[in-house]
């Protein structure tokens with residue numbers, strides 16, 4: 464996979480728009496961490512470790528992306544992966560961006576979904592009986608974040624020509 468020849472120059476308006484999908488994700492994470500911490504710091508630790516794992520997965524995806532190392536839509540998904548990618552994959556010439564992208568995508572699918580399943584499982588198990596509306600609200604934040612990301616972040620991403628999500632976006636736009 465090669466970077467697009469013409470990449471988007473992020474404007475202030477783009478960056479402001481990126482806060483829209485970021486907001487429900489931040490609310491979900493903050494609420495989940497707060498509630499999990501009330502019961503067990505170990506659960507919070509595992510949740511945060513999964514988040515770090517997600518960033519390692521995304522860092523592989525970032526290898527061939529023209530935005531890595533600078534501002535990109537991933538920051539509004541709370542990723543530090545664009546910078547981690549620069550550290551982990553310094554010698555870009557010796558890495559196949561396509562293979563790195565595919566491996567990172569599989570890794571992300573597993574660990575990304577796993578981290579949300581982990582949080583939701585424990586939120587439901589610990590709090591469904593006492594505060595079901597709070598649990599449902601947090602899940603709703605996460606569900607709202609996903610389409611917002613898809614419709615706001617995907618159209619101008621540097622991987623528009625290769626990323627599966629961007630391809631889906633092109634079909635339905």
Ligand code: SF4
Nearest residue numbers: 525528531535537545
């Ligand atoms: S746009 Fe995506 S692939 Fe590109 S640097 Fe940002 S997080 Fe990585």
